[in-house]
Amino acid sequence: MTPYCWFDYKTVIVSGASSGIGKGLVKKLISDHACTVIGIARNETKMKKLVAELGDKARFFSYALFDVSIKENWEAFEKELRQKHIQPDLLINNAGILPKFDKFINYSLDDVNRAMQINFYSCVYSMNALMPLLMESRSAGIVNIASSAALCSLAGTSIYSASKAALKSLTESIREECRGRCYVGLVCPGFTKTDIFSNQKKGKESDASEKALQMVSTSCDRMVTDIIHGIWRRRSNMVFGIDARLMDSTGKVFGVLVPWASSIVIRAAHLQMFSDVFDDEEGMSAVQMMDRLKERIPGRRRN
Numbered sequence: 001m002t003p004y005c006w007f008d009y010k011t012v013i014v015s016g017a018s019s020g021i022g023k024g025l026v027k028k029l030i031s032d033h034a035c036t037v038i039g040i041a042r043n044e045t046k047m048k049k050l051v052a053e054l055g056d057k058a059r060f061f062s063y064a065l066f067d068v069s070i071k072e073n074w075e076a077f078e079k080e081l082r083q084k085h086i087q088p089d090l091l092i093n094n095a096g097i098l099p100k101f102d103k104f105i106n107y108s109l110d111d112v113n114r115a116m117q118i119n120f121y122s123c124v125y126s127m128n129a130l131m132p133l134l135m136e137s138r139s140a141g142i143v144n145i146a147s148s149a150a151l152c153s154l155a156g157t158s159i160y161s162a163s164k165a166a167l168k169s170l171t172e173s174i175r176e177e178c179r180g181r182c183y184v185g186l187v188c189p190g191f192t193k194t195d196i197f198s199n200q201k202k203g204k205e206s207d208a209s210e211k212a213l214q215m216v217s218t219s220c221d222r223m224v225t226d227i228i229h230g231i232w233r234r235r236s237n238m239v240f241g242i243d244a245r246l247m248d249s250t251g252k253v254f255g256v257l258v259p260w261a262s263s264i265v266i267r268a269a270h271l272q273m274f275s276d277v278f279d280d281e282e283g284m285s286a287v288q289m290m291d292r293l294k295e296r297i298p299g300r301r302r303n
């Protein structure tokens with residue numbers, strides 16, 4: 001065990017527990033802090049794999065399988081906790097998706113709604129349902145996992161950045177409203193090596209630009225360690241990862257120049273992940289852009 005920490009032996013709810021950062025948080029909370037953890041996600045196969053990996057510590061873990069973007073699911077979950085007399089102390093809203101990097105005009109309204117529902121409204125619903133119960137704990141805490149995209153919005157990340165920026169603003173207001181009664185933390189991770197990039201275009205691993213991206217990306221273990229340490233110290237806004245810290249600090253000094261400069265670097269690096277964002281830009285006239293925007297109006301199907 002590590003030295004005493006305020007959430008040792010507490011009951012923690014972690015959404016998005018079946019993979020990546022969420023899975024890492026579950027393991028560390030149980031192994032290093034003797035927490036009892038309730039994980040939430042949809043994929044039971046992945047959850048069973050986590051249970052197997054936990055070995056004899058699996059008795060400190062249980063899971064609920066539901067879609068976090070549906071309000072009623074959180075309400076039913078809260079009822080179940082009360083019925084079972086489970087008192088949660090800490091809620092970590094971590095579940096999230098990263099839509100494929102693309103221009104805003106190429107996203108359908110369904111894409112926008114999905115990103116907002118999973119990345120933003122899921123946290124609204126979870127906090128709305130669970131805050132009264134959490135407040136019954138003498139060491140209540142809420143941690144929302146946003147992104148460095150909430151600090152600086154790059155070309156190709158419009159709907160992801162918007163969903164995470166909304167979460168950042170919501171969290172910062174709630175923190176003031178709950179000050180003295182509940183710890184409220186916000187985490188803005190930079191690029192972290194997880195499955196969240198599985199739907200993005202990939203270049204060859206040997207490409208210099210892909211290698212550079214890997215170099216600035218943080219390992220999942222490192223990110224999880226930083227997050228746990230930040231929560232331990234009850235930090236308010238946590239920015240983790242070299243890329244995230246760079247975006248945060250340069251953004252504060254140079255403002256809108258940062259997304260502009262980032263576009264120049266990404267375009268010059270020919271990063272495959274962003275190829276749909278920059279490829280046809282030069283050739284597209286304002287009229288063509290307007291035509292594509294009109295195609296996206298409600299009621300029309302995406303090509």
Ligand SMILES: NC(=O)c1ccc[n+]([C@@H]2O[C@H](COP(=O)([O-])OP(=O)(O)OC[C@H]3O[C@@H](n4cnc5c(N)ncnc54)[C@H](OP(=O)(O)O)[C@@H]3O)[C@@H](O)[C@H]2O)c1
Nearest residue numbers: 016018019020021041042043067068095096147191192194
């Ligand atoms: N990796 C990065 O570079 C990075 C950077 C900044 C911020 N973040 C944020 O960190 C958080 C974790 O990301 P990650 O990289 O660990 O991603 P990940 O490996 O893809 O894990 C995402 C988790 O969210 C769950 N999830 C997604 N949609 C869900 C839904 N509708 N209902 C219930 N669970 C859902 C997934 O579980 P199921 O599929 O089993 O449902 C999975 O457990 C996200 O909020 C992400 O935006 C990540």
